[in-house]
Amino acid sequence: MKRVWSGLxxxxxxxxxxxxxxxxxxxxxxxxxxxxxxxQRNSGDYKALCYIEQKEKxxxxxxxxxxxxxxxxxxxxxxxxxxxxxxxxKGYLRLDKNLFMYDPTVGKWERRTERERLLGTxxxxxxxxxxxxxxxxxxxxxxxxxxxKFAVHHLKLKAKPGEDVAYPLVELWVDKATNNMLKRQDxxxxxxxMRTTYYPKWKKVYSESKKAEVYYPEEIRFFDEVEKGNRTTxxxxxxxxxxxxxxxxxxxxxxxKSR
Amino acid sequence: MRGLDQLRLLWTLSLRSLYxxxxxxxxxxxxxxxxxxxxxxxxxxxxxxxxAMAQSITASLAGHLQIYSAKAKDELALYGGQFMGSEDIGRxxxxxQLQAALQDVPGIKAVVPMGIDMATxxxxxxxxxxxxxxxxxxxxxxxxxxxxxxxxxxxxxxQMKAEQERSESITDDKEKLKETIAxxxxxxxxxxxxxxxxxxxxxxxxxxxxxxxxAEEGKLIYFRYLGTDLPHFQENFDRFQIVSGEMVPPxxxxxxxxxxFYEEWVKNVCAKNIDTxxxxxxxxxxxxxxxxxxxxxxxxxxxQYRRITYHLDAPESAALEAELKKLLPEVQGxxxxxxxxxxxxxxxxxKERHTFFYExxxxxxxxxxxxxxxxxxxxxxTRSGFLKAVNVKLYGTxxxxxxxxxxxxxxxxLMDILTFRELYGLMSEDKKQELAAIKGExxxxxxxxxxxxxxxxxxxxxxxxxxxxxxxSFDEFAGLDLTQExxxxxxxxxxxxKQDDIDHGLALNAAVVLEQPEQMWSDKTAIEAAxxxxxxxxxxxxxxxxxxxxxxxxxxxxxxxYIAIFIIFLVALVIINNSMIMATMERVTxxxxxxxxxxxxxxxxxxxxxxxxxxxxxxxxxGAAFASLVVKLLATNGVPAPSPELVFxxxxxxxxxxxxxxxxxxxxxxxxxxxxxxxxxxxxxAAQIQPVVAMGQKE
Numbered sequence: 021m022k023r024v025w026s027g028l029x030x031x032x033x034x035x036x037x038x039x040x041x042x043x044x045x046x047x048x049x050x051x052x053x054x055x056x057x058x059x060q061r062n063s064g065d066y067k068a069l070c071y072i073e074q075k076e077k078x079x080x081x082x083x084x085x086x087x088x089x090x091x092x093x094x095x096x097x098x099x100x101x102x103x104x105x106x107x108x109x110k111g112y113l114r115l116d117k118n119l120f121m122y123d124p125t126v127g128k129w130e131r132r133t134e135r136e137r138l139l140g141t142x143x144x145x146x147x148x149x150x151x152x153x154x155x156x157x158x159x160x161x162x163x164x165x166x167x168x169k170f171a172v173h174h175l176k177l178k179a180k181p182g183e184d185v186a187y188p189l190v191e192l193w194v195d196k197a198t199n200n201m202l203k204r205q206d207x208x209x210x211x212x213x214m215r216t217t218y219y220p221k222w223k224k225v226y227s228e229s230k231k232a233e234v235y236y237p238e239e240i241r242f243f244d245e246v247e248k249g250n251r252t253t254x255x256x257x258x259x260x261x262x263x264x265x266x267x268x269x270x271x272x273x274x275x276x277k278s279r
Numbered sequence: 280m281r282g283l284d285q286l287r288l289l290w291t292l293s294l295r296s297l298y299x300x301x302x303x304x305x306x307x308x309x310x311x312x313x314x315x316x317x318x319x320x321x322x323x324x325x326x327x328x329x330x331a332m333a334q335s336i337t338a339s340l341a342g343h344l345q346i347y348s349a350k351a352k353d354e355l356a357l358y359g360g361q362f363m364g365s366e367d368i369g370r371x372x373x374x375x376q377l378q379a380a381l382q383d384v385p386g387i388k389a390v391v392p393m394g395i396d397m398a399t400x401x402x403x404x405x406x407x408x409x410x411x412x413x414x415x416x417x418x419x420x421x422x423x424x425x426x427x428x429x430x431x432x433x434x435x436x437x438q439m440k441a442e443q444e445r446s447e448s449i450t451d452d453k454e455k456l457k458e459t460i461a462x463x464x465x466x467x468x469x470x471x472x473x474x475x476x477x478x479x480x481x482x483x484x485x486x487x488x489x490x491x492x493x494a495e496e497g498k499l500i501y502f503r504y505l506g507t508d509l510p511h512f513q514e515n516f517d518r519f520q521i522v523s524g525e526m527v528p529p530x531x532x533x534x535x536x537x538x539x540f541y542e543e544w545v546k547n548v549c550a551k552n553i554d555t556x557x558x559x560x561x562x563x564x565x566x567x568x569x570x571x572x573x574x575x576x577x578x579x580x581x582x583q584y585r586r587i588t589y590h591l592d593a594p595e596s597a598a599l600e601a602e603l604k605k606l607l608p609e610v611q612g613x614x615x616x617x618x619x620x621x622x623x624x625x626x627x628x629x630k631e632r633h634t635f636f637y638e639x640x641x642x643x644x645x646x647x648x649x650x651x652x653x654x655x656x657x658x659x660x661t662r663s664g665f666l667k668a669v670n671v672k673l674y675g676t677x678x679x680x681x682x683x684x685x686x687x688x689x690x691x692x693l694m695d696i697l698t699f700r701e702l703y704g705l706m707s708e709d710k711k712q713e714l715a716a717i718k719g720e721x722x723x724x725x726x727x728x729x730x731x732x733x734x735x736x737x738x739x740x741x742x743x744x745x746x747x748x749x750x751x752s753f754d755e756f757a758g759l760d761l762t763q764e765x766x767x768x769x770x771x772x773x774x775x776x777k778q779d780d781i782d783h784g785l786a787l788n789a790a791v792v793l794e795q796p797e798q799m800w801s802d803k804t805a806i807e808a809a810x811x812x813x814x815x816x817x818x819x820x821x822x823x824x825x826x827x828x829x830x831x832x833x834x835x836x837x838x839x840x841y842i843a844i845f846i847i848f849l850v851a852l853v854i855i856n857n858s859m860i861m862a863t864m865e866r867v868t869x870x871x872x873x874x875x876x877x878x879x880x881x882x883x884x885x886x887x888x889x890x891x892x893x894x895x896x897x898x899x900x901x902g903a904a905f906a907s908l909v910v911k912l913l914a915t916n917g918v919p920a921p922s923p924e925l926v927f928x929x930x931x932x933x934x935x936x937x938x939x940x941x942x943x944x945x946x947x948x949x950x951x952x953x954x955x956x957x958x959x960x961x962x963x964x965a966a967q968i969q970p971v972v973a974m975g976q977k978e
Binding site for chain 1: 723740
């Protein structure tokens with residue numbers, strides 16, 4: 021009996037020790053999120069070529085090729101659709117906190133919100149733009165988990181008051197070994213799960229302007245949790261960190277591409 | 280002669296019996312009369328409604344018959360079914376094949392191609408609208424428009440600043456408010472506007488990105504529309520009537536708003552609310568004081584004063600302020616306070632202010648978000664899945680005669696069928712190949728949601744980032760021409776089209792208008808045979824089925840009426856039956872005596888049956904006469920439709936019921952049947968009475 025009690029006390033002690041070792045402090049949690057933002061940020065310009073494939077239940081698969089541009093220092097973003105022909109020239113421009121959409125076939129700009137599904141796909145502007153998780157959300161640590169074969173930090177993020185974000189509640193699973201985000205779940209304010217996203221492949225490229233490496237997900241897979249079965253895959257095929265045209269982030273520039 | 284004597288005897292006996300049991304006869308007769316009244320009046324009403332609804336549906340949208348794909352997943356529902364306008368009714372790939380198949384079928388007046396779908400137009404807020412107009416004027420070098428638009432933008436910004444200042448006492452974040460006021464103060468200065476001309480697009484971008492988010496958001500207007508061969512539609516649907524503007528010219532692309540929709544969803548909200556108040560007060564005789572709904576509407580209208588102030592430039596604001604000060608000397612403050620005071624209507628001031636609004640204020644503001652003659656951008660999700668927007672000219676508004684107040688008839692706007700086809704956007708073979716080629720370039724493997732974690736993060740996966748060598752610059756535009764779609768759309772809008780283009784193309788359904796609607800069922804059979812002969816896999820439905828839930832509504836009304844009639848006559852049957860059994864018991868001696876002096880059983884049976892038939896005849900005649908009188912009285916002025924839904928069923932604002940011989944005949948048949956059915960058993964019992972038993976009972 022004495023041996024059983026000794027065993028229980030030992031097990032409890034070890035568990036407590038393990039829990040204490042695993043629990044991350046708020047500073048450590050913030051550091052994880054800051055690191056996610058920082059490694060994806062480029063202090064200069066950023067251009068990437070991507071493919072977006074949308075699959076919806078009982079509908080045709082849709083495929084787009086697009087190029088997106090970022091000027092992280094000025095918080096500017098633009099995505100311009102290149103293919104198919106019918107979609108070529110359509111684009112979104114983010115200036116400050118404004119998101120505008122342009123359709124060359126009617127020659128009109130419209131103001132859109134952060135919740136806009138880009139051309140009806142499951143992707144949002146924020147999925148392509150610079151990561152601003154630390155700026156937009158407060159983070160708490162949930163625990164350590166396994167995601168497939170990877171040991172991951174499970175984090176919960178809540179939007180800061182006044183931040184215009186696509187989803188007010190987010191959960192992240194960050195690889196402990198590489199600090200790459202592997203999984204993200206987006207929730208509505210009602211805590212209804214809206215979307216699950218996986219980032220299975222990451223790449224890094226050296227940036228002259230940042231004097232450090234810039235990380236980007238080579239593949240992003242969005243799964244719609246409301247319309248089950250709908251999914252969007254984004255593949256980033258090329259990244260270019262050379263300086264962009266100074267006047268690129270203007271309505272006039274985007275319009276000029278389809279004139 | 281013997282038969283006639285017998286009949287006379289039966290008649291006398293039945294009258295005598297009815298008279299001697301007058302109280303029972305009165306009760307039973309009243310039930311029969313009420314039942315007959317209900318049958319005659321109810322069926323007269325239903326028949327009239329059915330005719331009126333047939334007119335509403337066939338002459339406005341459906342024609343007499345509708346043809347659509349036999350493979351359709353859902354049933355055609357022109358006025359919306361259970362899928363709220365997203366029904367999948369398949370398609371007719373080449374309308375000309377249908378035309379060819381039906382050209383030799385006699386009795387067809389016209390076959391009109393159709394397609395119904397949903398679309399949106401976006402309507403920006405006032406500041407964005409004014410900035411957009413200013414940008415267009417600058418880009419298109421229209422200097423005459425620029426000063427007024429600049430003045431309007433500046434006036435809106437001035438009012439926004441004043442509103443922010445007024446909100447100081449209720450704002451928690453004083454620091455942010457201070458920044459906002461400072462920002463607005465900066466963009467209404469003379470310096471800002473003096474520098475505007477030097478860099479107009481730069482200044483506009485500043486206003487667009489820094490100031491416009493502070494203003495109210497615009498709105499997205501969803502609407503249902505019918506794409507069709509517009510000239511043929513106008514020619515064959517005789518309720519179609521233009522309200523304002525003009526018909527889309529033949530062989531031109533164009534759009535027409537249904538006037539009811541245009542007035543309710545596209546009109547300035549203050550003007551729309553004033554119209555609603557005017558209808559309630561002037562047409563229906565309601566009062567603001569007596570209606571909580573109207574009071575709420577008045578409060579809402581007063582809060583919407585910016586829908587007026589934001590439309591005015593500085594001189595217009597000053598002039599209106601001066602006029603309102605004269606009208607409302609008791610109101611302190613500037614234009615916002617004066618307008619709020621003005622829009623706070625009472626029963627006493629409404630008439631005067633309604634006139635003032637339309638004479639003095641309406642000419643200064645945009646009464647509608649889009650105007651007749653404007654080119655509007657209509658957006659829809661195509662069947663291929665892509666989002667599609669087209670520019671199309673708004674030529675006018677229309678209504679269906681007599682149905683202008685009906686929500687159902689006001690639900691569909693009209694568009695030429697070529698624009699409809701653009702928005703419907705089938706996936707073409709070329710596009711399929713183009714998408715397949717893009718997909719091939721990427722070669723990404725599909726992963727389903729439930730297998731994603733195993734597939735992406737299983738043993739074979741690697742989360743370590745792969746280092747990419749410093750990439751060379753790439754040219755995203757190499758080999759691409761982004762102008763093609765824009766140029767194609769521009770060319771389409773500029774060019775007209777031919778009747779052949781309308782006929783040789785897609786339609787979702789087709790309306791068949793018949794020469795003689797009363798031959799609809801035989802014509803339907805002939806059309807079905809012709810379609811079968813031509814090998815077209817299409818089905819034909821009558822207008823009532825095609826209307827969807829609306830068409831079934833008349834069946835529901837009929838069902839309710841017939842159930843009510845059935846219950847009433849069932850009650851009558853039971854009461855008559857009981858009364859007659861009791862009467863039989865009371866008349867055992869009488870019947871026994873009759874049988875003793877030679878009356879046959881059939882005579883007794885006939886006596887009872889004739890007695891009830893006479894009562895039924897008298898009660899039925901009374902009930903039918905009263906129902907005829909009521910129908911005649913109601914037909915003099917018509918029965919007003921109490922709601923917009925009933926305007927559609929009534930075929931107009933009033934229903935004029937008509938009595939047909941069939942209504943009286945039905946009443947007669949039912950009353951005779953009920954009379955005989957309820958009397959047969961008591962009469963049978965009476966006929967079984969033995970004279971000996973009857974005599975014995977007496978002793």
